[in-house]
Amino acid sequence: MGPDTRPDTEAAPDEVTAFLARLTGLLLRSSGEGAALVERTVRHTARALGADATVLLVPDGATLTVSTRGDSRTVTLRGVPEVFRLDQVVALKPLVRDVRAGRTGVAEADRRLAAIETSRPPYPWWLKLLGVVLFTLGFAPLMQSTWYEVAATAVLGTVAAVLAVTADRFPRYAPVLPLVVSTAVSVITVEVFARDTSHGGPVLLMLPALFYFVPGDYLSAAAAELAAGFITTGAIRLVYAAFLLVQLYVGVLLGLYLTGTSTRALFDVAAASDLPRWALFLGWIVFTVGTLLAFAIPFRLLPSLLVLVYVTVGVQSLATKAIGETGGTFVAAAVLAAAATRLSLRPDRPPRLVLLLPGFFTLTVGSLGMRGLTTLAGGYVIEGFRDLLKLVTIVTAIAVGLVLGAVLAQPADAERRGAAPLRRT
Template identity: 75%
Template sequence: MEQRTAAAGLDELTDFLVRLTGLLLRSSGEGAQAIEPAVVGCARALGGGASLLLVPDAAVLTVTAGGGTRTVTVRGFPEVFRLDQVVALKPLLADVEEGRVGVAEAGRRLTRIETAPAPYRWWLKFLGIVLFSLGFAPLMQATWYEVGSTAVLAALAAALAVAADRLPRLARVLPLVVSTAVSVVALEVFARDPAHGGPVLLMLPALFFFVPGDYLSAATAELAAGLITTGAIRLVYAVFLLVQLYLGVLLGVFATGNSTRGLFDVVAEPDMPRWALFLGWFVFSAGTVLAFAIPRRLYWPLLALVYVTVGVQSLFTKLVGEAGGTFVAAAVLSAAATVLARGRHRPPRLVLMLPGFFTLTVGSLGMRGLTTLAGGHVIEGFRDLMKLITIVTAIAVGMVFGAALTFTRTAASAQAPGSPTRSNGERGTPHGQEEKT
C-alpha cells in the first residue's frame, strides 16, 4: 500500500530540487523537454510547488512551500556522458512522485547517484569510443581499408577524449584538437591513394563521437515542441561544434601542405561481405554502452532497437526515399522507446533511443558538406548541406510524431531526464553551479 510522505520544508525542498535540476540539466544534451515535468512533479509530491524558466545550460527555479518562496539559478552544462546516472535517477523520480519517500531520503539517494563512480574505467571508455567508430565505419565505406584506418584514427581520437576528462583546458577545444590530429594523420598516412575513397570519408568514423548530429536533431525537436529559446540556443551551439570540427580538418590540410581540392567525396569500391556489415552493429552497440557509461544489462535491448531502426530505415528508404525512410525510422524508434520505457523498472527513454538515433547518421552530412565546399566542389557540398537540413528535420519530426502516438499521462514518470534525439562529457564542465537570487 502506498505510503504518503509528510510535506517538506522550504529549505530542504529547495536543496533537493536544486540538485535534481542540476543533474537533469547536466544530462540534457539530447533535449530539455522532460526537465520541467520531472521537477514540478517531485515538488508537488513533496507538498510544495515549483516552476522553471529553462535555457540549455541554466534554469531559474522558483520553489514554494509552507507559505514561503525561494528563487534559485541553477547552472549545468548539457551533455550525455554518464547515462548510468540517468538510469539510476528514474526509479528515484518514480518513488518521489508516488509518495514512497520523503525529501530527506530522496536527498540521500540523489547524493549516492551524484557521487557514484563511473561504471567503467578510463581504458574501457577508450575501448568504447574505438568500437563506436569501428561499428560506424562501414556506413561511410564498406571496405576493410576503411575499418583498418578507422582503428588507428579512432584510437588517436579516443586517447584525446580520455585525456580531456583530466585536462579541462583541452576539454574546451577538444573537437578542434581531435579533428586537427585526425586530419593530419589521415592525410599523411591513409589518404594517399584515391582508390581508398575521399579523405573526409576516412576521417569521419573517428570523428563521429564528436559530431553534433544529436544536438542538431535535439534542437529541431525542441523547436517543434515549442521550446523556442532552448532549441535556438542548442542549434547555435551545435553549429559551433560542427564548425570546430570543420576548421580542424582544414588546419590538418594546411599543416600537411595539401590542397583543399583534395577534399573530394568519392566512395571506394566496397569489398566487405554482408555478414560483416550485419555484425558491425554488435560492435557499434558495445561501443555505445562503454563510451556513454550505459549499464551492461541494457546491451541486448539496445542492440535490438538498433537493428529495428536500421531495418525500418532500409526498407522505407527503398519505398519512399531517404528522407521518408529516415522519418519513419525515427518515428518507430521514438514510439518503441516510449512504450518500452513505461514502468519504474524499465530503462529510461533517452537511453533506449540513443544508439538507434546514431544509426541515422545525420551529423556526418554537415561535415561532408562543409569540407566538400572547402575543396571547391560547390554543387556536391551544397547538396550535402541541403540533405543535412532535410534529414535533421525528418529525424526531429519523426521522433515528435512517434512520441505523440504513444505518449500517455502515466508515461511521464517513465521518461528519463533528457529527451529523444551524445554528446560527450568533454564538451563542458563536469559539475553544475547554483546561484541563489
C-alpha cells in the same frame, strides 16, 4: 502511507528547494538530447513533495522557483548539457519514481541523489577508450563499406579515443577537444591513409573517427525542441551544435595546412564496397557495445538496446527502398521514438533517452554537416551545398519523426501519470 504521515510533506522548505535544485541541475547536465523532459519531471516531483515548482530553461541554465507552505524560493543553476554519463540518468529514474510514490522522504532522496552525482563512472578509463574505438569502428561501414575504411578507422579511432580520455583527466582542455581531435585525425589521414585516391575521399576516411564528437545529437535535439515549441532552448542548442560542427571543420582544415595539402584534396567519393554482408550485420553489435562503454550505459541493457538498433536500421532500410531516404529516415525515427517511449513507461525499463540514443546514432545525421562543409572548402560547391541541404532535410525529418513517435506512443493519461508530452504547456 497516507498524505498526513508522508515524511516528505513534513520537510522544511529549504530541504525541498535544495533537493529540487540538485535534481534540476543533474537533469540539466544530462540534457544533451533535449531539455523537454526537465521541466515536467521537476514539476511532478515537486508536487509529490507538497510543493509547486516552475522551471525557466535554457540549454546551459535554469531558474527554479519552488513554492511551499506559503513560502517561495528561487534558485539559478548552470550546467553544460551532455550525454556522457548515462549511468546517472538510469539511476535517477527509480529515485524519482520512489519520491513520486511517497516511498522516499526528502532527506533520503537528497542522500541518494548526492550518491548518484558523486558516483564514479561504471567503467574504467581504458574501457571507455575501447568503447570509443568500437563506436567508431561500428560506424565506419556507413561511410564506406571497405576493409580499408575499417582498418583506417581502427587507427584514427584510437587516436581520437586517447584524446577523449585524456580530456576527461584534464577538463580545462575539453572546450577545444573537437578542434584538437579533428586536427590530429586530419594530419594522420592525409599523411598516412589518403595517399591513394582509390580508397575513397579523405573526408570519408576521417568521419568515423570524428563521429563521437560530431554534434548530430545536438542538431536533432534542437530541431525536436523547436518542433515541440521550446523555441529558446531549441534555437540556442542549434547555434551551439553549429559551433561544434564548425570547430571540427576548422580542425580538418588546420590538418591540411600543417601538411601543406591543398583543400582540393577534400573530395567526397566513396570506394567500391568489399565488405561481406555478415560484417555489415555484425558491425551494429560492435557499434552498440561501443556506445554502452563510451557513454557509460549499464551493460545489462545491451540486449534491449541492440534490438532497438536493429529495428531502427531495418525499418530505415525497408522504408528507404519504398519512399526514399528522407521518408525512410522519418519513419525510422518515428518507430524508434514510439518504441522507446512505450518501453520507458515501464518502471523496470531505463529512461527514454537511454533507449533512444544508440538507435538515434544509426541515422547518422551529423556526418552530413561535416561532409558538406569540407566539400565546400575543397571547392566542390555543388556537392557541398547538396550535402548541407540534405543535412537540413534529414535533421528535420528525424526531429519531426521523434516528436510524432513520442506523441503516438504516449498513453491517454500521460499528464496524470507524469509523462512528458513533447509540447509546451
